[in-house]
Amino acid sequence: MILPHFIVFEGIDGTGTSTQIKLLRQRIAQEAPECAANMLITAEPTSGQVGRFLRQVLKGDQKIHPGTAAYLFAADRHEHLYGENGIVQYSKQKKLIITDRYLFSSLAYQSIECGIELPAALNSRFPLPEVVFFFDIDPETAMRRISRRNTTEIYENLPFLEKTAAAYRSVITDYENQHGNEGMRVIRIQAEDSIPNIAAKIWNIVSNLPIIKL
DSSP, X not given: OEEEEEEEEXXXXXXXXXXXXXXXXXXXXXXXXXXXXXXXXXXXXXXXXXXXXXXXXXXXXXXXXXXXXXXXXXXXXXXXXXXXXXXXXXXXTTOOEEEEXXXXXXXXXXXXXXXXXXXXXXXXXXXXXXXXXXXXXXXXXXXXHHTTSSOOOTTOSHHHHHHXXXXXXXXXXXXXXXXGGGTOEEEEEETTSOHHXXXXXXXXXXXXXXTOOO
């Protein structure tokens, strides 16, 4: 199932998805204030109990089996979708939803350590977004950006990011081939481009969605 009004930003760490979501939020507030007043801007892992635990795992403060992590990411996503004031509820109310990471990130990241079968099975019944912005980047460039941060997470090392980048490209292509004619659009973003150029490309797509009333 394709969820209307649901937009997902995907890419390995260091691609700039968070920056672009912030810029998009500001642009929507300027150009479509009625839509901005009711939209949901969110991220995975979420701010819920499971999501907060997963953020501790990502920081290296908690140690769990990779398969356990796959189950927990799926549980966090289920609550994100179907919990109170979740994504599905917003979609039914014809409100815009923008999230930083969704099931594609699980299929890319979790598959490196526990294989693709488990995350694929856990995420197979979740609805798909209307638009996916896939930020692609050379992993070495991503690592240079990450190195400028004050903190890093357990997945933020070059060998792992190289594997994850390849997995991401495969996952996104597979989903595009399987579901592109069902209403899910994949927009590829060259994340090494300038921030203004990327923001302009994203706005060109989002501003033409029916939910945005300019």
